[in-house]
Amino acid sequence: MRVNFTVNGRPQEADDVWEGESLLYVLRERLGLPGSKNACEQGECGSCTVRLDGVPVCSCLVAAGQVEGREVVTVEGLAEYAQQRSRGTGACGTSLDEARWWSAQGTDSGTGEGTELAPVQQAFIDAGAVQCGFCTPGLLVAADEMLERNPNPTDADIREALSGNLCRCTGYEKIMDAVRLAAARQGEAV
Amino acid sequence: MDFLRPASWEEALAAKAEHPTAVPIAGGTDVMVEINFDHRRPEYLLDLTRVGDLYEWEVGEDSVRLGASVPYTRIMENLRAELPGLALASHTVASPQIRNRGGVGGNLGTASPAGDAHPALLAAGAEVEAESVRGSRRIPIDAFYTGVKRNALAADELIRAVHINKADGPQQFSKVGTRNAMVIAVCAFGLALHPGTRTVRTGIGSAAPTPVRATVAEEFLGAALDEGGFWDSGRIIPPSVARQFAELCSAACNPIDDVRGTAGYRRHAVGVMARRTLMWTWESYRGTDRATEGAA
Numbered sequence: 001m002r003v004n005f006t007v008n009g010r011p012q013e014a015d016d017v018w019e020g021e022s023l024l025y026v027l028r029e030r031l032g033l034p035g036s037k038n039a040c041e042q043g044e045c046g047s048c049t050v051r052l053d054g055v056p057v058c059s060c061l062v063a064a065g066q067v068e069g070r071e072v073v074t075v076e077g078l079a080e081y082a083q084q085r086s087r088g089t090g091a092c093g094t095s096l097d098e099a100r101w102w103s104a105q106g107t108d109s110g111t112g113e114g115t116e117l118a119p120v121q122q123a124f125i126d127a128g129a130v131q132c133g134f135c136t137p138g139l140l141v142a143a144d145e146m147l148e149r150n151p152n153p154t155d156a157d158i159r160e161a162l163s164g165n166l167c168r169c170t171g172y173e174k175i176m177d178a179v180r181l182a183a184a185r186q187g188e189a190v
Numbered sequence: 191m192d193f194l195r196p197a198s199w200e201e202a203l204a205a206k207a208e209h210p211t212a213v214p215i216a217g218g219t220d221v222m223v224e225i226n227f228d229h230r231r232p233e234y235l236l237d238l239t240r241v242g243d244l245y246e247w248e249v250g251e252d253s254v255r256l257g258a259s260v261p262y263t264r265i266m267e268n269l270r271a272e273l274p275g276l277a278l279a280s281h282t283v284a285s286p287q288i289r290n291r292g293g294v295g296g297n298l299g300t301a302s303p304a305g306d307a308h309p310a311l312l313a314a315g316a317e318v319e320a321e322s323v324r325g326s327r328r329i330p331i332d333a334f335y336t337g338v339k340r341n342a343l344a345a346d347e348l349i350r351a352v353h354i355n356k357a358d359g360p361q362q363f364s365k366v367g368t369r370n371a372m373v374i375a376v377c378a379f380g381l382a383l384h385p386g387t388r389t390v391r392t393g394i395g396s397a398a399p400t401p402v403r404a405t406v407a408e409e410f411l412g413a414a415l416d417e418g419g420f421w422d423s424g425r426i427i428p429p430s431v432a433r434q435f436a437e438l439c440s441a442a443c444n445p446i447d448d449v450r451g452t453a454g455y456r457r458h459a460v461g462v463m464a465r466r467t468l469m470w471t472w473e474s475y476r477g478t479d480r481a482t483e484g485a486a
Contacts, residue, residue, distance in 0.1 A: 001193060019191040019235060020225045041226040043219055043288055044372055058287045061222040063215060065193040066239050142286070163371035164285020 005067045007031060008077025017064045024048045024059040026067075027074060035075040035137045046165030049138035050074045056145045058164075075137035078144055082118035085148065086189075119189075120144045123182035124175075131169035139165045143179050153183055192234045199241050199321075202348060205234075207323040210345035212236040216244065216259040217291035219284070220300045244295065244350070253356055255319075258295025258349045265294075273354055275310035275361030275380050282306055282365050284372055295349045298334065301341040301400070308335070308401030309380030310363055312393030315355040322346040328353065335400035359383035360474040362467035365395075366451075366459045376451040379439070379463035383471050388412065388421050392464070397443035397456045407438030407464070424476040432465050439464035
């Protein structure tokens with residue numbers, strides 16, 4: 001079957017999608033967006049977390065057909081999403097003109113190198129919250145959404161918001177530091 | 191496999207009538223796991239996420255009509271006053287990502303003895319609104335669970351909503367697991383005090399082939415509270431009564447040994463949870479009782 005939906009503000013069309021396929025598979029294998037990671041395939045680890053119509057979900061548990069006509073934001077679009085939020089435009093996506101002038105500038109969608117990062121991404125780097133990096137995309141999407149909802153989170157708020165994301169390297173302390181840092185910077189910027 | 195996408199409830203019922211083997215999918219938190227792991231290859235997937243009605247709830251005089259697909263997150267945020275037991279249980283479901291998708295309809299459809307909503311539904315008192323092209327019916331929650339992962343639905347029926355009695359007294363929910371998040375209950379316990387009828391209701395999860403009530407324990411405690419005049423006096427429940435209630439709750443279990451825990455541990459833990467939730471709810475009942483007396 002064919003599935004039409006919006007990813008990171010851009011309309012996408014996936015063809016020959018198997019009816020039992022997950023959104024995660026479509027993103028990674030059909031749309032070339034490998035940022036969302038595939039680990040447990042049962043909603044336990046959170047490494048495939050994306051936003052579906054604004055809500056954080058495990059993309060491995062969303063059937064591809066269920067996203068028809070809906071909006072998805074992945075870690076690849078997080079920087080742009082955060083930027084637009086801070087500008088307060090409310091609109092998610094790229095204008096037609098911007099899209100026309102867009103070109104790959106010696107980077108690839110897998111690394112996002114050379115592009116400006118979302119504040120939460122920068123905070124993860126600055127706090128040393130990334131080790132092997134496999135859980136990071138899911139944590140970034142979940143943390144960013146919590147900071148959008150709750151600009152002054154307590155440690156308990158952060159732990160709860162990230163309770164669906166497993167990390168096997170860091171012991172979570174640096175991740176906590178990173179989210180606290182992102183929250184503090186967000187507070188300063190206002 | 192075929193992916194059916196009804197745009198309305200009527201279309202969904204028609205599709206289910208035409209394809210009784212179709213597997214309904216809403217949050218996907220059970221169904222997609224089975225598909226991802228190749229445990230299930232349904233001929234038809236019946237996507238219910240386009241049926242908006244299923245995501246709504248109505249607070250009535252005596253009960254809440256909860257749409258089958260209302261996510262746990264919404265229950266926690268919006269129905270804590272009316273359905274405190276279910277709101278607590280909802281908060282223990284997996285993780286934020288899962289709570290954003292999963293709902294009570296899926297819990298009932300799967301009918302796993304470990305489903306977190308069941309003890310709260312049993313304790314509060316509820317009816318499942320099931321519908322097919324043949325008509326609509328209300329199944330009492332006590333008659334809904336018929337076996338391990340089996341329920342009273344006919345092949346052409348879908349769950350439209352759950353009617354849950356509004357709390358008329360304190361409710362509690364307790365769950366045993368290895369950590370707070372992402373835990374399938376080793377066992378779980380729900381308790382609701384009903385001062386209006388001077389009764390107590392319970393719900394036990396993961397400690398029998400189906401979710402069950404501890405009816406003997408309920409009757410014992412109801413009689414003890416009534417005969418001792420506790421509902422009026424608000425006195426502390428004697429330890430001997432609490433102990434016997436706990437023992438009778440343990441006795442209502444019919445657990446198995448599995449990877450999550452032994453039968454013996456489950457029986458013991460259900461007793462502990464029964465005693466604790468009784469203390470918590472009774473303390474809160476006495477608190478509200480005394481506050482009213484003081485104000486009067």
